Amino acid sequence: MKNYQLFTDNAILYQAMLADILLAKKSIYLETYIYGNDEIGRQFRDALTKKAQEGVDVKIIIDDFGAEVKEDFFHDLIKAGGKIKFFFKIIYSFKILSKNNNRNHRKLLIIDENIVYLGSSNIKQKHIAWHEMNIRLQDEVAQYFASVFLDNFQIAHKHSFLKRFHIAPIRSGLFEIIRDVxxxxxxxxxxxxxxxxxxxxxxxxxxxxxxxxxxxxxxxxxxxxxxxxxxxxxxxxxxxxxxxxxxxxxxxxxxxxxxxxxxxxxxxxxxxxxxxxxxxxxxxxxxxxxxxxxxxxxxxxxxxxxxxxxxxxxxxxxxxxxxxxxxxxxxxxxxxxxxxxxxxxxxxxxxxx
The missing domain is CATH 3.30.870.10 (Endonuclease Chain A)
Structure with a gap:
């Protein structure tokens, strides 16, 4: 039996992701560049809120530039113990371009450190018809993706950090995680x-x-x-x-x-x-x-x-x-x-x- 599935269709991908979220027992980590204030965004928010209310550890990273929602969108999720970070919040200054140019383009969903989704898809209704490439992988490599996510979660509000500690390749079996800052x-x-x-x-x-x-x-x-x-x-x-x-x-x-x-x-x-x-x-x-x-x-x-x-x-x-x-x-x-x-x-x- 294959331990992976490839997705090019966002409608099918979102259904699979939501199904895995609802089956989560311990942890859900979601990282995305764009999060839409739309039907798809609400479906993910409601599923994540439900799991947080059940005691699952829910953490979310959304790039501040790509976010189409604000913190109050996740009010019930936060109240239930979920944690949201808007990555590198936009800084308004005379150097607005240089200060805000570095964005978080990663797309990850990790369930119970056992299942990982990664690829090209954001969370947005308008993208439903786009032709994408994503993989769902049930493998021990998921635990390493969880570590990478938590690493990024720690620096989500830090515009200055030691880069060499956040780029080490991680090899696991037939896979290697390569990340960039x-x-x-x-x-x-x-x-x-x-x-x-x-x-x-x-x-x-x-x-x-x-x-x-x-x-x-x-x-x-x-x-x-x-x-x-x-x-x-x-x-x-x-x-x-x-x-x-x-x-x-x-x-x-x-x-x-x-x-x-x-x-x-x-x-x-x-x-x-x-x-x-x-x-x-x-x-x-x-x-x-x-x-x-x-x-x-x-x-x-x-x-x-x-x-x-x-x-x-x-x-x-x-x-x-x-x-x-x-x-x-x-x-x-x-x-x-x-x-x-x-x-x-x-x-x-x-x-x-």
Missing amino acids: PSIKFKKIRKRKIELIKQAKKQILIETPYFLPDKNFRKALKSAVKRNVEVIIILPKKSDVKMVDLVRNRYLGLLHKNGIQIYFYDANFLHGKFLVIDDNSFSLGSANINYRSLYIAFEINLFGWDKNIIKDLKNIFFEDLKKCEIFSYTKWETRPIIQKWVEKLLGKIRSNM
Whole structure:
């Protein structure tokens, strides 16, 4: 019997998460970037409140920028003993941008330190139709995710902390937890992905909603093609951030000329984030391939070597590929001059994307 389940459909994911929450006996830890003030948000709040009233330890981390709710939304939950922290509360000062740029983009749900959900999905009704990538894993690695959550819970209100104590990789069986904090020096997820790309022998599959790879990431992909490795990337035809789409266009033609296959997913908005290398390894989680995720956000990814998960991820990838249109170099080369100028201009501020 498999100890995991993959979810690309948020409606099914939310049902599974709520069912596990209602079965919790000891603890529920929830961490999310966006929490909607909507029907889905209320369903999660009510389920969590019920468990807190039953004596279950309920702790929640919501990024303050992504939160669409305030503390009073959870009044009954807090009254029952649940604890809520809004991560890095917005600071209003003359340095409002620099002070508030570092956001918590992680998405986790840990039940009884025995079951962990992680991936790309926020808690929001509007996202119900998005195409995601999440995993439910019932494995001893869940207890390590619980430790990582509690570690983040402790620093949720601390804008200053010793970063090296919050980034150590954690290996458990066929899995490894890699986490990032805002840092130019310590970027564990980026480094591990580049390492895996450099080790690829046959095939690299990437699915991501936001694609603004830095120079070294692009170099690793192009070098892989030179080693006769097939590189296929699926992106959304249109993301929910128009500026990111414009900036990514600068790279697509050049990557295509270097032999990288690029496809646009057009069924609905693709928000899943995962990587598969050959038949050997995978990565999935909250991290995008853009400057914000690579350098200035709190992120968390699961890396692994489980052959069954790799097989299922590849099946999902190639099913998604059937709903794609291929990148057209001719269209890219003949796009309007004004668009090229805008792409170049926005590229100067890509550190905020």
